[in-house]
Amino acid sequence: MNRENKRRKYDKRYFKTHPCMDAFTCRACGRLVVPEGAGSGHRNHCPYCLTSVHLDDCPGDRGSDCHGRMEPIGVWVRKNGEWAIIHRCVICGKMSSNRTAADDNPMKLMAFAMRPFGSLAVSGEHVKNMVASMEDRTEG
Ligand SMILES: [Zn+2]
Ligand SMILES: [Zn+2]
Numbered sequence: 001m002n003r004e005n006k007r008r009k010y011d012k013r014y015f016k017t018h019p020c021m022d023a024f025t026c027r028a029c030g031r032l033v034v035p036e037g038a039g040s041g042h043r044n045h046c047p048y049c050l051t052s053v054h055l056d057d058c059p060g061d062r063g064s065d066c067h068g069r070m071e072p073i074g075v076w077v078r079k080n081g082e083w084a085i086i087h088r089c090v091i092c093g094k095m096s097s098n099r100t101a102a103d104d105n106p107m108k109l110m111a112f113a114m115r116p117f118g119s120l121a122v123s124g125e126h127v128k129n130m131v132a133s134m135e136d137r138t139e140g
Contacts, residue, residue, distance in 0.1 A: 054089040075112045
């Protein structure tokens with residue numbers, strides 16, 4: 001194990017300050033997702049189908065044991081004009097917003113932007129939590 005890996009394992013805050021450079025296989029569409037091309041340090045969702053995995057309690061901490069699939073349910077635009085994807089965990093219902101990456105499928109993003117937000121699967125409580133997490137993270 002090299003030093004970087006060791007730090008990743010023992011320092012919970014590692015992902016807040018370091019880019020995630022691991023390739024992973026998307027659980028939803030099965031494609032291999034590599035870090036190259038994301039245009040930002042953190043690639044936390046599949047650029048093809050935009051699915052993510054519930055790994056974090058707080059953004060970037062990898063503190064969750066849930067590991068459920070997080071489906072993209074919508075997109076929104078931040079104050080600075082940057083697009084973000086809203087993900088919802090299929091197991092526990094946690095919602096979070098994540099910056100889009102440079103090579104995210106633009107047609108998928110548009111499709112979610114057009115989709116009316118608010119299905120029966122999304123409770124008011126979830127929306128409240130999500131709005132709170134958006135406010136926390138406007139620094140981006
Ligand atoms: Zn995928
Ligand atoms: Zn979850």
